[in-house]
Amino acid sequence: MNTLSRYAVTLPGKPGRHGPPEVIIVHATGETTADGRPVFADTVGTFRVEITDGIARPLAVPAGPGRHTCLLAQPLP
Structure with missing residues (x-):
């Protein structure tokens, strides 16, 4: 299997605070x-x-509200 080596994973902002997403x-x-x-x-x-x-x-996955278990991952060069 050919696997990419880097991804950008987007975490949504905190619920109820309308904060911007974080990219890791x-x-x-x-x-x-x-x-x-x-x-x-x-x-x-x-x-x-x-x-x-x-x-x-x-x-x-940390416990608590707003913890997402399914996140978008974009491949990076």
């Missing part, structure tokens, strides 16, 4: 999930996702 750049870590999907992380390694068909799914 993630890169391939070389790790895979239990399902064999590649793992991507930000430069610090705290935001980790798996990406399939342009959808990023966080591997650890």
Whole structure:
């Protein structure tokens, strides 16, 4: 499987505050999930996702309202 190495993942602004979305750049870590999907992380390694068909799914979703489990991921060169 040919996997891209970088994506821009868009997180919506905080609910009820009309804040702008936040864009986080993630890169391939070389790790895979239990399902064999590649793992991507930000430069610090705290935001980790798996990406399939342009959808990023966080591997650890914080509890609380407004936490999204399905995010847009745009491939980067």
